Structure formats: structure tokens, C-alpha cells
Amino acid sequence: xxxxxxxxxxxxxxxxxxxxxxxxxxxxxxxxxxxxxxxxxxxxxxxxxxxxxxxxxxxxxxxxxxxxxxxxxxxxxxxxxxxxxxxxxxxxxxxxxxxxxxxxxxxxxxxxxxxxxxxxxxxxxxxxxxxxxxxxxxxxxxxxxxxxxxxxxxxxxxxxxxx
Numbered sequence: 001x002x003x004x005x006x007x008x009x010x011x012x013x014x015x016x017x018x019x020x021x022x023x024x025x026x027x028x029x030x031x032x033x034x035x036x037x038x039x040x041x042x043x044x045x046x047x048x049x050x051x052x053x054x055x056x057x058x059x060x061x062x063x064x065x066x067x068x069x070x071x072x073x074x075x076x077x078x079x080x081x082x083x084x085x086x087x088x089x090x091x092x093x094x095x096x097x098x099x100x101x102x103x104x105x106x107x108x109x110x111x112x113x114x115x116x117x118x119x120x121x122x123x124x125x126x127x128x129x130x131x132x133x134x135x136x137x138x139x140x141x142x143x144x145x146x147x148x149x150x151x152x153x154x155x156x157x158x159x160x161x162x163x
Contacts, residue, residue, distance in 0.1 A: 001025070001082035002044040004037065004072070006054050009064075014100035014121065014138060016065030019058040023047075023069065023083070025076035028104035032129035034140065038072035047082055055086075059094050066098035066120070075103045075110055087118035100138075107147055107158055121161050122147045 002024040010020045025041030058064055067090055074083045087099050098120040107124045110116060124145050131141035138146055151159035
């Protein structure tokens with residue numbers, strides 16, 4: 001897997017201060033996407049132990065609430081194995097940190113992936129330009145849902161985060 005950036009102290013992609021991994025690779029290619037440079041899975045930097053160590057060093061800080069995975073699409077087919085290993089390891093070492101994951105896939109298509117069992121919040125759905133709303137928190141278009149994964153898995157129905 002390749003990535004474009006690791007952002008420290010981010011306040012826009014989930015609750016609190018976060019570390020964000022911006023992965024490469026996306027097949028959705030949404031019109032109006034804010035990160036089209038990340039679509040090509042061959043662009044960016046190889047995700048290696050140094051990148052992982054950078055993320056873990058940031059997560060050691062008490063003021064960092066958690067990790068956000070964005071891109072590109074963390075659930076792009078070529079990213080899934082590495083992303084699953086990463087979120088599993090984050091939960092093992094930092095069980096009190098939360099993990100947010102942004103994907104163009106809908107919940108219904110990804111809910112059974114192993115990755116999901118380690119994620120706390122999924123922002124699902126493609127960005128749709130005609131539904132763009134700059135006043136929305138944590139999502140770009142109104143069709144996207146902010147899903148509380150644990151409550152959704154427990155209830156069997158999609159539970160929107162904060163409800």
C-alpha cells in the first residue's frame with residue numbers, strides 16, 4: 001500500500017485532535033473530489049514500518065483522540081490487507097483511541113469486512129457534488145453517513161454517530 005501524507009493534530013476528520021493517514025488508491029473517482037491526486041494506487045510513498053512508527057508515535061500523545069484513515073479509499077481492494085493489519089494493531093496497542101475510516105463504499109457493501117470490527121466510525125458513500133454542503137461536519141456531501149460501527153453491529157440497523 002502507498003500513502004500520500006500523515007497529518008498530525010488534525011481537527012477536521014473526526015472528533016478531537018487526530019492523526020490522519022491519507023492512503024493512495026481509489027476506484028470511485030468522484031466528481032469534485034478534494035483529493036484526486038490520491039486516486040492512483042501507485043502514487044505516493046510506500047507504507048512501511050517508518051510510516052507506521054510515525055502514526056504510533058503520534059497516538060502515544062494523550063491529547064490525540066485517535067486515528068483517521070482517508071485518501072484515496074482505505075478500503076480500495078489493494079489497501080484492505082494493510083489497513084486491516086494497521087487498525088488491528090492500533091486497537092491492540094491503543095484500545096482507548098478511536099478509529100475513523102472514510103470510504104466511498106456504502107456500509108451495506110463493507111459491513112462484513114474484517115477491517116470493520118476494529119473501526120469505531122465509518123463515513124460511507126461516494127462524494128456526490130450535487131449534495132455538497134460545506135456546513136456539514138466530517139463529511140462532504142449530505143448522502144454520506146457517519147456510522148457508529150459498534151452500535152450498528154450490535155443493533156443490526158445503521159446507527160448514525162451521536163444519535
